[in-house]
Amino acid sequence: MNRLLSFFPLLARRARKKHFELICILPLLIFLCVLTVVPIARTVLLSLEPVEGNGLTMSHYRELFAQEGFRLAMFHTVSIAFLSLSIEIGLGFLFALILSKSSRVIRFLRPVFILPLAIPTAVVGVMMSYLFSGQGWINRILMDLGVLNEPVYWMSGGWRSIVMVSLADSWKVTPIVMLILLSGLQSIDPVLYKAARIDGAGVFYTFRRITLPLLVPSITAAVIIRGVDAFRIFAVPLILMGQNLKVIGTFAYLEYQEYNNPYTSAASSVILLGMILCAVLIYLKTAGRKGIAGA
C-alpha cells in the first residue's frame, strides 16, 4: 500500500499523516459502496439486459412506456409527491410557528406534535385504512358533522385515492418538516423582531420581510429531504391501495413479486431514480436563482 502510494508523493504524505483516520473510515465506505453503488449498477444493467441472449436493449423501457399502468404510476407518483409536499410544508410551517411560541401548554404538547414520527410507516398504512375506508371514520365524522351527505369512496382510485395517500403520508412526516423549520425559526435573532416592532412594522410585514427570507435555507432543506422521500413512497400506497393505485415504487415491487419480471421492475426503478435526480436538480436550480435574486 505504502509503496503504491509513494508514486504520488503528496497523496502519500497525506495518507501517512491520516492513516489512522483512513483505516477507521474505510470499512464504512467499502460497505456502502458494495451495498449501494454495486446494486445500482446492477439494476441499471438488469434493466438493459435482454431476456434471452447477450447485448443491451432498450426493449424493457419501451415495454414500460407502452403500458398504460406504468404511465399512470408515473403520474400518480408525481402528483402524490407534489400534493403531499405542499401539505407537509404548509402544515409543518403552521406546526413550527405554534411550537415556537413560548407557553407552558405548548411545551407540554410538544411530544404530541412529534408523535407520528414514532409510528412505523407500515402501521400508518393500517391506521389510515381504518380512517379512509368506505365505512371508515373520516366519512363517519364528516357525515356526523353534516359536511357530507353520502360517503366518499376514497379507495375507489383516481384523484380521491391520490388525495388519500397524500394525506396519509403527510400525517406521518409533517413532524419532520416541522422540526427542520422549527430549528430554522429558533435560529433567527430575536433582536430583528424587536427592531421591526420598534420601527412600527406589523405582524404580516415582519413575517414577509424577516421570517420568510431567513427561513429559505431551512425550507430548501425540508423540501429536498422530504421531496426525495415523497418520490420513494412505498409502504403507505401498497397497504392502502395495492394493485388499485400504483406509484412507481409499488409498481416495481409488484412487477417483480407478482409478475416475476425483474427486467421491467429494474427499468422502472431506474426511471424513479432518474426522476428523483431531475427533481432535486430542478429545485436546486430554481431555488438557487431565487436566493440570488433575493440577496
Add this chain to the structure above:
Amino acid sequence: MNRPVKRTFFWMTVLILVCLLVFPMYIMLKISVSAPRDVFTQNPPYLVRHFTLSHFRDVLASGSVFFAPLSKSVVTALGTSVLSLLLTVPAAYAISRFRYRARYGLILVIFLTRMIPEISIALPVSITFIKGGLFDTVFGLMLAHLVRVLPISCFILVGVFSSFPKELEKQALIDGAGRLYAFFKIVLPLSLRGISVAGIFSFMFSWDEFIYASYLTLSKPTMPLKMYYYISRGNIFSSATYAVIITIPVLIFTFALQRYIRPGYLSGAMKG
C-alpha cells in the same frame, strides 16, 4: 382582531391539530381492544363500549405464528444496531477529526445514499442473496437494513464526536498515549451516551423496516410483514393488534429520546 379573539383562534387551531394527530392512533388502539360487535356495525361508537383483551390473547396464544416473527424482528434489529455501531463509530470519529471540507464532502456522500430509492437496491440485492444463500436469512436482512441505518447512525455520531472536547484527547496524546489508546480509553467511555442514542435509533430503523424485508423474505416474515399479511387477508383485529405491538417499543424509545430527535444533529455534523 382584538387579543381574546386572537387567542381563542390560536388555541382552537392547536386543539384541532392535536385531535388530528392523536385520532388515528386512538382508532387503532380502540380496534385492538374492542369486541367485534363494536366494529362491525353501521355506526361504530366513538368510545370503547365493549372492552376486551381477547385479540391480544389470541395473538399471544398463536404460538410460533407470533413468536417467530417477533424473535426475527428483535434479532435483526439488535444485530443491525451492533453491526452499524461497529462500522460507524470509528468512521464517524475519523470524519469528525477531518478538516471542514473533507468532513462536509464525506457527510454529503453518505447522505446521497439516502436519495436512492430502496426498491432499486432491494431488487439486485435480493437476486444476489437468492444465489448466495442469504435470502430469507436473518444475516441477509441485517446487511440490507444497514444500508438504511448507517447514514443516520453516522450523522448522529459525527455530531457526538464533534462536540467532544479536543483538548482532553490532545492531552492524552501529549502524555504519550497512542491514537488507539486515546480513542478507547478517553473518547469512547466519555461518548457512551451519544453512542447508545445512535444504537437505539439504529434499532428503531431496523425494527419497523418494510421494503427490504418484503424483498428478502419468503417463509420467515418480520413483524411488519406479518402485519401486512393480516391486512391483505382482511383480518382487521389481528392487523390492529400487530400494529399496536409493533408501535409500542418505538413509541417508548421515541419518548425516551425525545430531546435527541431534532434536525440539529444533521446541521451539527455539517457545521461543527
